[in-house]
Amino acid sequence: MAKKIVIVGGVAGGASTAARLRRLDETAEIILLEKGAAISYANCGLPYYIGGTISEREELFLQTPAGMKRRFRIDVRVRHEVLQIDPARRELSVRDHQAERTYSERYDELVLSPGSAPFIPPIPGTGLPQVFTLRNIPDTDRIKEYLAAHPVESALVVGGGFIGLEMAENLAHTAKRVTLLELADQVLANLDYEMAAPVQQELRDQGIELLLGHGLAAIEQAGPRLAATLRDGTKLVADIVILAVGVRPETRLAEAAGLALGSTGAIRVNERLQTSDPHIYAVGDAVEVREWISSRPAWLPLAGPANRQGRLLADILAGREARYPGAQGTAIVKVFDLSAASTGLNEKTLRQWGIPYRSSITHSNSHAGYYPGATPLSIKLLFAPEDGRLLGAQAVGAAGVDKRIDILATAIRFEKTVYDLTDLELAYAPPFSSAKDPVNIAGYTASNILDGAVAVATWEQVAGEPAGSGEPLLLDVREPVEFQLGAIPGAVNLPLDQLRERLAELPQDRPIVAYCQVGLRAYLAARILMQHGFTGVQNLSGGYKTLRAALQ
Amino acid sequence: MAKKIVIVGGVAGGASTAARLRRLDETAEIILLEKGAAISYANCGLPYYIGGTISEREELFLQTPAGMKRRFRIDVRVRHEVLQIDPARRELSVRDHQAERTYSERYDELVLSPGSAPFIPPIPGTGLPQVFTLRNIPDTDRIKEYLAAHPVESALVVGGGFIGLEMAENLAHTAKRVTLLELADQVLANLDYEMAAPVQQELRDQGIELLLGHGLAAIEQAGPRLAATLRDGTKLVADIVILAVGVRPETRLAEAAGLALGSTGAIRVNERLQTSDPHIYAVGDAVEVREWISSRPAWLPLAGPANRQGRLLADILAGREARYPGAQGTAIVKVFDLSAASTGLNEKTLRQWGIPYRSSITHSNSHAGYYPGATPLSIKLLFAPEDGRLLGAQAVGAAGVDKRIDILATAIRFEKTVYDLTDLELAYAPPFSSAKDPVNIAGYTASNILDGAVAVATWEQVAGEPAGSGEPLLLDVREPVEFQLGAIPGAVNLPLDQLRERLAELPQDRPIVAYCQVGLRAYLAARILMQHGFTGVQNLSGGYKTLRAALQ
């Protein structure tokens, strides 16, 4: 007898499981239960449809219920919501919202891919009609219709994560004033502070009013508009509020059925994506995964892993040997003309988890500087102090960010080191890269730190140190014209190319932090100083560029 | 006493060795001998300067002799040509073209990075003043001046490799007619035929007259113009001829000094980049390397490896443990609006070397199809039949080609398999990729072939097979409207979504080659057929798209 597999949730994880399972098994009975009216939609495109970049609503649907039935012979039931699971009887209670009836459905194996739900902060006013969250098609239609029907002068976006930033950018196409409110002192929690700084600058340059370190306390109706009160009492007026303060795993069904949740609050699954009930599997945003670097439980709600898990689960259900090894949280976001991306762990998390690490920051051109159109690109690497194993990477820039983070994500997946990055043979012609790609340069710089070829100071260390005597000498090795345009207070200017002749001017008994614009010239300076008997020489990692961005 | 290191050649390999060596060792005596007037120039930018994309000549110089002296305290001697090496006495004979004198220079260690030289075909007329090759700054100046001083209606570029294609594109900015002549039946020998086909189409679409399978027999003066005679007797008239029929390693010095050459004709070096003389090292275009996949000797004259070897050699000369493990030949070229790239071995080479392989071709969007601006991207993978180890990869498309080839180059460097590609967690947001990146899809498709989930037919097999009875049935599973717009002669149309209902129409006793536009629907069709008892079912790899491009 063919197995009966019931899948809850018809988008990234659920539809992927269904499609692959049918390819592997023509005879399985596959039922797909989706509480919404649509399946297989592009959640990730929703902000761009709202902003008009994606102009046709139908573009958002990668597959329709009818198409899925025809092509995959899957019993797709939309507007069918699973209300309850009875694991002992292997039975579901299902509400058919169309027919307005509730029925029960048996399963041999159950797949949960219910996704996640926007977190609604427990403050007054979130239920007002001009306050929205964005997760699915109905949310999208609501926002889109509201924008079409009402004059929207000003918009308030609460939350500086991926969706918040995408919504801020897309609302800026319509609204005259967009304010982005973020409780933390930076946007994009996946990045470290100094890597988020250029993104913040871009938001401001593009006219977004950015309020960092501000929490929302209440929203209330103010005539036809809304008044938002911040925790410090500030009041903002807006025509629309988008709440994008994070999502939570959709665990209601699982909890009620007694399935074990993990320490992150998401559903716990083993390497075979099996929950604590052997006949119930789960994938996607609803599950906790093993973080790739640390092997710790983590919650990484992203579309790539959801699709991957969905396909793997089909293999498992079809009886194949397959294991899900974990996720590394590779993510990217476009913010106006910048892209920002990360993979693996960031410095904040490494510190919090007590994992030892070293870091490097480099600035390169997106492609050969002599070929038109090259733009600056910053890469931060985090790596193990003993052997240089990559622990995480971040990249920010106008172009080529996705390429570099994908190369680094690949190296991390294969458990490689910063030394391995120096050996990568990447494609070079002037429109695409340099003979030493920015990833190679990042690898070189990190290996020099590990090898002791140069010691580095971070921008935090330098920013925290008053440049008095006894304290390290801040040595600016840029050209005088650069120095005059802005330098670290207290720094002494001695251009790199005069260094060897003017060594006598420098104190032998005081630590020196050399810096330049991006870190390259100061590295050369440090090498010269170290070989001329100066001890305690450090290079400011990422140079003045990183320091200035972080302090702005 | 400090060591005296003499370097011959002041560009990619030579200057890189010098700079890194100084960083490692402030006391070494480093002499850089360069026969031209410039060092550290961007060879790779020369075609773009000729075409005007790079507008300033000084952009081409990454470093000047004076700058190199100042910054690195290197004794840079330009217009100094090494005429001879006396390995026994560790002495060079050097011609100072400026002072017009010849002197001898001793070395402790000698580094050769003399590069390569354009091959001049042994035919009449290559010495005519309107006939040029392109390797260095003087060549560039000559071409640029010629173009400025003479009306150039039509240009003939001989050779369809990287430089030939770049020159054809850049000359098209000036000349009304550009003809590209190539002896082989395809451009870009690094690609397989069907992957080169879209590049050829692009050249034609952009107005380049492409003559494949044509050799040049002679060039002669025809009034103020040139007449080129092809091997088949055809005559072409042109105002300028660029010879770009390949380069040869610059081995004159090495040979005369009795250094061993490898089987490729380039200088043989060991893993420590040492020639057969223990005090003479060599890097860059002049040396033979170990090909990464096969461990065979190979000649891969590219800027990335030259820079890498130069830096490694400095480490070696400074007494560090370092080894050059070989090169994989990652390369990319922009051809008008297309990019074409490759890494590792191609099918032609694998066949020639008798290395067993399987292949897959997939077509994806450069980023999510629902986000504007996505363009088609084709990926070919070559992999080992036993374990799926990646042997080579090729990619062609308008955007995102460099990213995908770099991810694949990274996987190849780490000796990974097609299965590993399915596990890669790459950065996804709609402007950058899809939830399953094209590299993941290529990995899935290749693993399905290896796992026996589907058998594939190549376009060569299908193109070679008359579709009579007894021969396989060609089953076109696209929609009728697609079929009508063009299909394989003799094929039968049965759309995928009707397949299950119409199985009875298909012969059980005849092999079936299913095909669709790109290979996805026919894969689904094959899975259905295989599970309904049809044997000998194959999917046309790369679909009608690849077949049509190859046959055009």
Ligand SMILES: Cc1cc2nc3c(=O)[nH]c(=O)nc-3n(C[C@H](O)[C@H](O)[C@H](O)COP(=O)(O)OP(=O)(O)OC[C@H]3O[C@@H](n4cnc5c(N)ncnc54)[C@H](O)[C@@H]3O)c2cc1C
């Ligand atoms: C605006 C937005 C932008 C995003 N952008 C990106 C991006 O750029 N990159 C990225 O990697 N990720 C992005 N994501 C996240 C990505 O969409 C999710 O990680 C992915 O969709 C998770 O897949 P899933 O199958 O777990 O859940 P979903 O795709 O959300 O599907 C869950 C489905 O289950 C249904 N369901 C829930 N409970 C029940 C029930 N009881 N009965 C029946 N049906 C039920 C829901 O209606 C829903 O349709 C974005 C998400 C949003 C909302």
Ligand SMILES: Cc1cc2nc3c(=O)[nH]c(=O)nc-3n(C[C@H](O)[C@H](O)[C@H](O)COP(=O)(O)OP(=O)(O)OC[C@H]3O[C@@H](n4cnc5c(N)ncnc54)[C@H](O)[C@@H]3O)c2cc1C
């Ligand atoms: C037009 C063009 C475009 C290119 N595009 C690309 C590209 O897009 N991507 C890529 O990877 N590669 C490209 N290359 C190839 C790349 O430039 C080479 O691989 C690289 O420069 C090799 O470095 P090298 O140090 O071995 O030789 P070179 O960089 O060529 O330097 C050799 C130097 O040695 C000097 N020399 C030779 N003999 C003597 C002597 N006896 N005494 C003193 N000096 C001597 C020469 O004058 C020359 O300056 C391109 C090359 C050209 C010509």
Ligand SMILES: CC(C)(COP(=O)(O)OP(=O)(O)OC[C@H]1O[C@@H](n2cnc3c(N)ncnc32)[C@H](O)[C@@H]1OP(=O)(O)O)[C@@H](O)C(=O)NCCC(=O)NCCS
């Ligand atoms: C639409 C949807 C149901 C399609 O699922 P799918 O059929 O597994 O995925 P695709 O259409 O990408 O096809 C991939 C399959 O085709 C195969 N394939 C792709 N191109 C191929 C080619 N040229 N030749 C042969 N096979 C090919 C792949 O190997 C894969 O098959 P496999 O899993 O059996 O190995 C599913 O992706 C979905 O619902 N997505 C929802 C959108 C989403 O992910 N939202 C969140 C992010 S916005």
Ligand SMILES: CC(C)(COP(=O)(O)OP(=O)(O)OC[C@H]1O[C@@H](n2cnc3c(N)ncnc32)[C@H](O)[C@@H]1OP(=O)(O)O)[C@@H](O)C(=O)NCCC(=O)NCCS
């Ligand atoms: C110009 C030239 C001499 C420079 O050589 P170089 O100094 O080794 O190279 P770069 O300027 O890229 O600097 C790289 C060094 O700076 C370091 N670096 C780069 N950015 C850094 C940063 N932000 N912080 C610290 N160090 C940094 C790297 O680690 C590397 O040092 P290392 O080799 O000791 O590890 C050499 O590249 C050259 O001549 N090129 C010729 C052009 C060419 O390659 N032509 C063919 C292709 S067109």
